[in-house]
Amino acid sequence: MANVIFYILAVIALTSALMVVTRKNAVTSAVYLIVTMCAIAGLFVQLGAVFIAALQIIIYAGAIMVLFLFVIMLLNLRKDEFGFDTRVFQRLFAGLLGIVLLVQLIMVVSRLPVVAGQPVDTEMGRVAPLATKFFTQYLYPFEIISVLLLAAIIGAVVIAKKKMGK
Numbered sequence: 001m002a003n004v005i006f007y008i009l010a011v012i013a014l015t016s017a018l019m020v021v022t023r024k025n026a027v028t029s030a031v032y033l034i035v036t037m038c039a040i041a042g043l044f045v046q047l048g049a050v051f052i053a054a055l056q057i058i059i060y061a062g063a064i065m066v067l068f069l070f071v072i073m074l075l076n077l078r079k080d081e082f083g084f085d086t087r088v089f090q091r092l093f094a095g096l097l098g099i100v101l102l103v104q105l106i107m108v109v110s111r112l113p114v115v116a117g118q119p120v121d122t123e124m125g126r127v128a129p130l131a132t133k134f135f136t137q138y139l140y141p142f143e144i145i146s147v148l149l150l151a152a153i154i155g156a157v158v159i160a161k162k163k164m165g166k
Contacts, residue, residue, distance in 0.1 A: 002046065005042075005046060006043070006046055009039045009042045009043050009046070010039075010043070012035065012039040013036050013039035013040055013043070016032045016033075016035040016036040016039065017032075017033075017036045019032040020032045020033045020036060026072045026075075027069065027072055030065060030068050030069050030072060033065065033068070034061050034065050037056060037057065037060045037061035037065070038057060038061055040056060041053040041054075041056040041057045041061070044056060051126065051127050051130065
């Protein structure tokens with residue numbers, strides 16, 4: 001049963017990811033991206049990493065997608081602004097490159113050695129070991145990233161305030 005659920009979630013993730021890059025409407029692409037993120041969260045749940053699955057839904061499918069949708073609505077693109085698609089050669093070339101990439105991927109995967117299943121670490125996906133690693137072994141990189149994110153937020157506010165003040 002677990003394999004069936006895995007394959008269903010994998011097909012949903014791959015199909016919706018394909019729909020993200022093939023849709024012309026940005027809102028539709030964003031909705032398909034939310035479906036992709038939720039399917040990936042389901043795969044994390046199957047691995048036993050419930051915490052990471054919850055973070056996937058809260059952060060990516062929630063906060064990041066709200067930000068994307070806000071920017072899309074802020075741009076307010078209309079269908080008539082897209083114009084007629086004149087990139088037929090680029091589409092054919094991209095399709096050809098996609099087929100070449102798919103063939104190479106199949107060749108690489110077919111030559112991988114078969115490895116026997118290994119036991120999964122029981123602590124994988126739990127909050128306590130992750131927090132212990134973050135606040136002991138990776139404390140300095142964790143703090144540096146938080147300071148960089150704070151500086152980026154302050155910079156974005158300053159830039160936005162200058163543009164609004166003009």
